[in-house]
Amino acid sequence: MSEPITLACPHCHRRNRLAAERLDQTPRCGACKESLFIGAPVDLGTANFNAHANADLPLVVDFWASWCGPCKQFAPVFTQAAGTAEPRARLAKVDTEAAQELAARFAIRSIPTLLIMHKGKEVARLNGALPPAEFQRWLTNNLPGL
Template identity: 55%
Template sequence: MILACPQCHGLSRVPDDRLSDAPSCGRCKSPLFTGEPIELTAANFEAHAAKADLPLVVDFWAGWCGPCQSFAPVFSAAAAELEPGFRFGKLDTENQQALAARFAIRSIPTVMVIKGGKILGQQAGAMPKQAFAQWLKQFSP
């Protein structure tokens, strides 16, 4: 399986059966799984969304958005619990307007699951932890 590093965003190959063995990046030696969402930008988005094999769960959010702020702990808890089955990333729609426009984000928070550059699912609005976990189950590898 090809994984993008959350630190240097370089690609590393890891055998499927070794994902839970705390693999490290082949380039920068950082852990490939941190249990925390990564910050997605125009510079690193393609590595995680199109080149890596793990489904990428993206939280499109903004700092001024109340529902985004209330959903943030749910998203972070999911990252801690569900890695390495998924990669979790947050995309600030104010700072990354071109990416938000590319995905036609009209309401926030919007959560999207992307694999191989293709959108597998999309959900608008904040969700409670249980509902979010249930929604993600359909995309489990």
Template identity: 85%
Template structure:
């Protein structure tokens, strides 16, 4: 039996604790009873960000803005990746216009900017959009093992 790990619910953002081997068994949130994995990125505002970024489950963040052409082009690639990357990681989108404090905190100078966070620390960063295969290679090469 593996060590218990914490992860935040994509719906109510409450922290959940479960054994690592249960990640691929369609776990549900203990508070709101919704699935902990939806196969889609979660939109995060400043208030919910830390619950996901400080979890044991790695967090892949797309910092974007609605006016950004490359961000809009990359959005379907990022959304499709959620179905293949979960439950190894959670994918999240942060609108830099709505969460300017997060953009400043992570020194986001260009968008899209992709970060991989694990237990509150940034472990990888990439500026710019990628085609699906290259994005998957970047994720696979930088994603911490849980």
């Protein structure tokens, strides 16, 4: 049996410890009893970002804004990727207008900007939208293993 990993619930944002081999067994949150994987990006803001970013499960973040054309075009690609990236990673969206302090903290200068966070550290960054195949390739090449 491997070391347990931590991940945050997409519903209540509480931290959960789970054996890595149980990730693909439809685990539920110990606090709210909801599924730990929802097959869709999680909306994050200042209050709940750190719970996900500091977890052992890699976090792929799309910094976006509602007025951004490329962000709107990329949104379906990102949403589709959430279904295939789980349970290897959590995908999340941060609205830079609503969470300006997060945008400043990560020096977001253009949107969309994609970050991969793992255990509280940024491990990869990409500015701009990508077609689905290129985004999947970027994820494959940059997602840390568990």
